[in-house]
Amino acid sequence: MSYITTYTRKHFDPVNPDPELICIEDIAHALPLICRGNGQVSSFWSVGEHCILCSKEAVARGHEDRLVLALLLHDASECYxxxxxxxxxxxxxxxxxxxxxxxxxxxxxFLGSTLSEEEERQLKEIDDAVLWYDLKYLLGEGEEAEKPKLHVNVDYTVREFKxxxxxxxxxxxKYTCK
Structure with missing residues (x-):
């Protein structure tokens, strides 16, 4: 078998991805069920929560909707x-x-094109800043690196995946319908 069956029952081949079979419902369903840090964290924190936090940070920093959406999607490959x-x-x-x-x-x-080098840089900056907080609050690590400034409140309260x-x-x- 050269495909996986997704939540919406599509047969998706992650090696030869067909854009027509990529579905936001599959991404939004799978990422909240995948635990950050390979499950080696003090409490469950999903890849979906991480992506949401990253996108909210992009909004708080005043980035354009395209980068906000890119941060929401930046780990979408993990659902496949x-x-x-x-x-x-x-x-x-x-x-x-x-x-x-x-x-x-x-x-x-979802964005109409791949990311530019500048968008990749901005995405990585936010992803790395949020990762510092993930490591700090979920593993008690991150003290040796300088604490990055986030513009959103970080709350690691576990929520229902739905x-x-x-x-x-x-x-x-919200960020695709503007």
Missing amino acids: MSDVPRPLKQIMDIYNKQEKHLLDVIYTK EVEQEYLKLFE
Whole structure:
């Protein structure tokens, strides 16, 4: 079998992604069910929550809707490929190429094009800042690095996955319907 069956019952091949089969409902459903940090955290915190927090930070920093949406989608490939911890990901060239390709397909479908170098830089800056807080509050790490300034309040209260899924979809609609 060369495909996965998604929540909406599509047969999706993450190696040869068909943009027509990429569905925001599949992304919004799967990401709240995937735990950050490969599950090695003090309490469940989903990839969906992380993406929502990143997109809210982009709004608070005054970024354009396109970057807000890009941050909401920046881990969307994980709903099709799963997450791989950074130490492994750094040595997995094929995985990284495939993940980049899939993200490019996702960005093109929902944003109209891939991200520019400047957008990639801004996205990484926000993603890394939120990661610092994830490490601090979910693992008690991050003290050695300088605390980045966030413009949103960080609340690691665990929510029902359906609540996260609904918020993800609302944010997606808000920043694609302008």
